[in-house]
Amino acid sequence: MTPQYRPRGSIHDAFRTVAPVATVHGWAMIPSRADRVPMKAWKAYVRTGVGPNLDQIESWAREFSDMSRHVEATAMLLGEPSGNTFAIDCDTDSVEGREVIRSAMADHLPTTPFTRMSGHNTRFASIFRFAHPDDLITKDFTLAHEAADCFSILGNGRLLMAYGEHAASGKPYTWEDARYEPFTTSTWSVPVVTVEQVDAFLAAVHEKIGIRDFDRKMGRNQEPVRFEMRDDIRVPHISTAGYVLDSRGRVTDGRERFMFRIATLIVRANPHAASTEDGRAGLREMTYRVFCEKAVTHAPSISGRQVARFSTDESIRYQIADKVGRISEALGSAAVPVIRNAGAYSKASGGQTRTADVHLMPSPAARKPRVTDSYAAPFPILSLGTWLAPDGVPTHRTPGVSITVPPITHEDYSRRGGQRERLIEAREIPGDVRPTSARVTAETKNAIETLLLDAFGYREEDGPAPVSCLRGLPATGKTTRIVETLAGLRSDVGAPLRAVMLAPQHRNLNEIAEDARRAGLVVRQIRGRSSVCKNPVVERLEAKGVSPGRVCKAVVASAAGQRTEQCPHFVECPAFSQYEDLETCDLILAPHALLSMPVDKRLIEAAQIVIVDESFHSVVLDSATMPLETLIRQRGIPPVSAAERARGHFGEIHRANRDDAVAIAYRRLKAGDDIAPAFADHPHGEELLVGAIATVARGDSRAARVNPKSTIKSLDHILSADDAYGREEARFWRIVDERRRMIVAARDVPSIVVPSHEARIRLSGDTVHLSWRNDLNFRSVPWILLDGSADLHINEKILGTPIKTIHVTAPLRQHLTLVRHNGMSGTALRKAVDEMERTGRSPLLEEAAGLVTRIAQQHLGEILVVVRGVAEDALRGMMQWPDRIRFGHHGALKGLNAYESSEAIVIIGNLLPSPDALDDLAAALSYDDADPEPALVGRDGTIQWVRSEHFWPMRDGSDAQAEGPGTKGVWHTRMLAQLRDEDLIQNAARGRQVHRQEPMALYLVGDHVPAGTVVDLVVTPKTVLEATPSPKARAVQKPKLRVVA
Structure with a gap:
């Protein structure tokens, strides 16, 4: 017993x-x-x-x-x-x-x-x-x-x-x-x-035995649905109760949820049609008809810009196609049940009951994420803080508590009818890489050819420029296939292709440029101004974050009046000459920064298609902070041109208007009220904001004081001046003015949806946080995204258009060991580096170096160590590392192929954004939603993290569970996963696991594993540091892994 x-x-x-x-x-x-x-x-x-x-x-x-x-x-x-x-x-x-x-x-x-x-x-x-x-x-x-x-x-x-x-x-x-x-x-x-x-x-x-007053329905909140036949499709009569309706009884608020509800019922009620492409086309058309009958669609626009996802046929049909496709796929895999005649289905599970004569449908609240069968643990599993002790007995430990769990018996595993064996088989690494590698290569090549032909075949009369995406694991050869296909197209077309390709950094572009030139393409690589400009002032300004634009050419004032000055190197400067003759190039390479920063119009005009490699949200979603007291700082009188003075715009008036605007904004900001409505209601609201922007942008701007005659000596005087957060305050007023314009426009066009509050300006303590989206370049030509690890919904939100996506999937050939450690955060490592510099020692860095040393004893080949950038140099200097151990840092290895020979990769810590940074990103994404997401950080500085559970599928068929920080907001959650999971996936993929025969060893030192990643072993740092002797490696033939004697 x-x-x-x-x-x-x-x-x-x-x-x-x-x-x-x-x-x-x-x-x-x-x-x-x-x-x-x-x-x-x-x-x-x-x-x-x-x-x-x-x-x-x-x-x-x-x-x-x-x-x-x-x-x-x-x-x-x-x-x-x-x-x-x-x-x-x-x-x-x-x-x-x-x-x-x-x-x-x-x-x-x-x-x-x-x-x-x-x-x-x-x-x-x-x-x-x-x-x-x-x-x-x-x-x-x-x-x-x-x-x-x-x-x-x-x-x-x-x-x-x-x-x-x-x-x-x-x-x-x-x-x-x-x-x-x-x-x-x-x-x-x-x-x-x-x-x-x-x-x-x-x-x-x-x-x-009998139950008194027994109710077989258990009092569940079930909702009956009646169906009718329309064009041989069973169509539900759907109630609009619980939705916000217009005067004609059409749904205006909650249309996304309403559309999903219609699509779910129609697909579930027509399983035979959902199983064929022709049938799904009919279901999509019927869903479109029912949705347009019951909901407000085709809303008007402002200045040609659509204000909702339901404004055009293309957008509506795209969303319906996506929903019908996903529900049909779930229906085919039995993840959602079929609605049959005279059946009854419970609210969430969809199972048939015994007593009802009507059809039952899920209520909207029932569409929360569900646990899939593949993750339903068939037997007890080891959860947070689990590792194998030296004697092989599973052990659980938390601070101050230790308990050893007896080994799980075969009877425990067999209670669920062999499910464990099926899970183990599904998670095993295939013995031969060749079939998978060949399939991934062929599918990637076909997808690239399809996307490029579609993009080059686009014409303006076809409508808005499309965006397409190839999604697959990193390091599977997407950029290589792009270059090969472009070379083939160049041979067929016989004319310059003028494809612009943007990558995260110049290191990526250098690799692509070499491959493209070897393939015979005419390549031009666009570089930043500071890296090619001959004027040393430019590099100094960019290092200080000051725009160097006026160093090249500027209008300056003198006693004789205004005159135009230009840099003596202006005519032959490579920063400008690199934009010449772009129309003769097949491939133009540039960093991601050029997606949003001002660029030479010759580059915009030359682009025929745009290819974006890896995620690019970091150059679009921007943020800044400033002290609250910045608003009440006295600013100087801004300079104005002669033309402005002729129109009655004087610097003194601008500054006076800024003072009035500050009085309104400061009071409302302190009270927690929305700022823009006050200016929308003010009879001179527009003039006040124009004056505020002019005063701040010109009065204390250091960039405005620079000109082509500036020298290093004069530059020191300019840079030493305090601009008192001038750029940040200017952005503050621009955000307020943009929202004011929307509020005013909505009064003339009632169908315009004005967000319920301004998410881009928030006060936390005495700090004002600002968030915004930068405008994108190249939006008049087709885009192709090569995005193996970025969130598709985030990209669609940024681009404001549906994205046609092709998926190429493959298993990762790797053995993953999770070294559970919750102290390798960026903040902890920064403190450790400070401690090292101050005292010459740091227990945390010594522990990290010890882990790398012990892991290196298990592998004789090359090892890549990835750590937070703040600690990379300190970890390198801890000891004389062997040449086979190479270092890199988080966020800097996207798309690089220099590490494919690594036998093991050690990833120390992960990119966990601060709550404030997460709020900034989510606000930049959701500010134009009807209900922007609330901030994670409150006005008093309290952080509203919620407990979030994570599950790791183990190689042995079990599932491990842990708790980590999470959020309630949709965009907060997506951005958290984007930043944390994408970086880990990118780092891990440097070994090109999809195409290598011998599985790679991956060690994650931290407390997070990307969703769906199979884990082989969970250990503690103490186990690694104390229980791993210096090994003698011996080679074995099967399963072609190096083992430790």
Whole structure:
């Protein structure tokens, strides 16, 4: 018999001992008294769906450390806060009632080892889990044979005593199996059940013993839907209740959700049509017709710019095609159910019930992310902080707590009918790389040819310039195929191609240029002004972040009047001559920065198509900060031209208008009010903002004081002057003015959607944060994105147009070891570098160097070490590293092919943006939405991180789980994943794992793994540093891996 677990020491120490570990495992733990009265407010966790975090639990443990206020019991908050878990709580003293409930559970529910016993012999609570929070139910039942006999289904908002003493009997709560309880195992290990299984269990209990006032529907919020036949397609009659409607009863707010609802029902009700391309075309057309009948579409525009995603047929049909395609694919894989005649389907799971005569549809809230079957753990898994101890026994540890879990037996694995074996097989690395490599190469080549032919075939009369994308893993040969295909097209066409290709940095462009010249293409590489300009002043200005434009040519004032001055090198300057004769080039290479910064119009005119390699959001989404007191700083009188004075625009008037504008903006900003409406309502709002912009942009601008005659000596005087955040304040006023214009325009055109608030200007403490999107160049020609790891939705949001996408997928041939470490953040490494410079030692850097040394002992070939840029030089200087160990830093390895011979890659830390940076990016993305996302950082500086669970598929078929920072906002979440996952994927892909026969060894030193990445082993830094001897490597033939003797 498996021993039951009871916490060591006094029963009153249970919360302090157990709750931190259980929290790490995903359970929501609440301190309680013995009479089951919680000792802390807990209902807020039910509303948010997120339980108390580890910091809160440890704070409570310290608060109740005094024995006069001790915690008598530890409760579990069930439902969504504990991973959608619920309990069947058998609260009956009769043997008959207990046996009926146990028998019904055995017949209709999967076996669960998570069973908590109370002080009574007959009472127990078994824990199960729903895959989706909308399926959670809470209901009490009374057995018909005995009024005192009852049982409950405890879901959202219900507490279950997990540890402590039973109030009536005085006996401790125990668990049937010590391996399956919150202290030892995560919520992810709890078996998943469906609504239909629970219904069948209840029906069985009712049939055998009777349940008083039994309602078979369980009171679920189900919504009936009627269908009619239109053009041989079953079409739902959809209610518009719950949506904002216009005077004609059409949906105006929530159209994206409404469109998804229509598409979901039509596809599910027509499974045969969804299985063929012709049938899906009919479903797309019917969805389009129904949506246009029920929702506001084809809204008017401002100055030719569409203001909504539902303005044109092209945009609407694109969104519908995407939704119908995805739902059809999910329908084909049985991820969503078919709606059949005379069937009834529960709200979230879609399963057929026993009693309804109408069709049931998911409510909008039911469309939350669901756990897929491939990640449903078929057996207990090891979660946060797991590694293999030297004796091979899985071990769990958190600070101050250690417990060893017995090895999992074959019986544990086989309970789910061989699912583990299927998962292992799906996650194995194929023995031969050649089939996959050949397929990826062929698919990539075909995709590149298709995209280039479509782009070169575009004509202005075809409509707006299209954007297409090839999505595939990095380092699979996309840029190589681009060069090869362009060379073939050049031979066929016999004329310059004039393709502009932009990459993250000049190192990427140098590699591409060499390949292109070898292929016979005429190449021109555009470089930054400071790298080619002959005037030393330019380099100095750009290093200080000051625009050097006026150094080349400027209008200056003199006693004789205004005159134009130009640099003596202006005529022959390579910074300008590189733009000559671009029309004769086949391939023009430039860095990403030229996508948004002002460029020579000759480059814009020469471009026939644009190819963008890797993600480019960093040059579009911009941000800045300034102290709040910047607004009340006195500015100088701005210079004005003679033409402006002739129109009555004087510097004194501009400054006076700026002072009035400051009085309005400062007051509203301090009060937390939207600024732009005040200027939209002001009779002279436009003049005030024009004056504010002119005063700030000209009065204290250092760039305005530079001219072609500036020398290094005069430059020192100019740069020493304080511009008092002049550029930042100018941007502040421009953002206010842009929103003011939109508000005024909406009063004339009611259909224009004005965002509910200004997300781009926010006050945190005494700091003003500004966010904006830079305008993009080249938008009149077709674009091709070579984007292996960027978020497609972010790109569509930035570009404002649908993106035609071709996917090329492939498995990564790598063995990944996760070295769990939560102290390798950028801030921690920066402090470590400061400590090293100050004292000559840093324990954190010494630990990092030790990890690299020990890992290098496992591999005889080249090793690439990737670390945060702030610590790269310090880590290099820690010791005399062998030549085979090469260093790079996060964010700098995109698209580089110089590391493909690496045998192992060690990635230390990851790019986790600060909350403020995440807010800036999300604001720049969502500011023109009807409801821009709220900030993660509050006005008082508090950070609203939420707990986010991450799951790692393990090579052995299990799944590991961990908790990390997350957000509620859609764009916040996408940007967080974009920055963190993309960088890790880019770094890992430098070994070109898709095309190499011998799998590469990848070590991640940190606490995050990109979604879907298969992990082979999870270890701790201590295990690596202490348990790894200097090895002697020997070669083996199969499976062609180097092993350590």
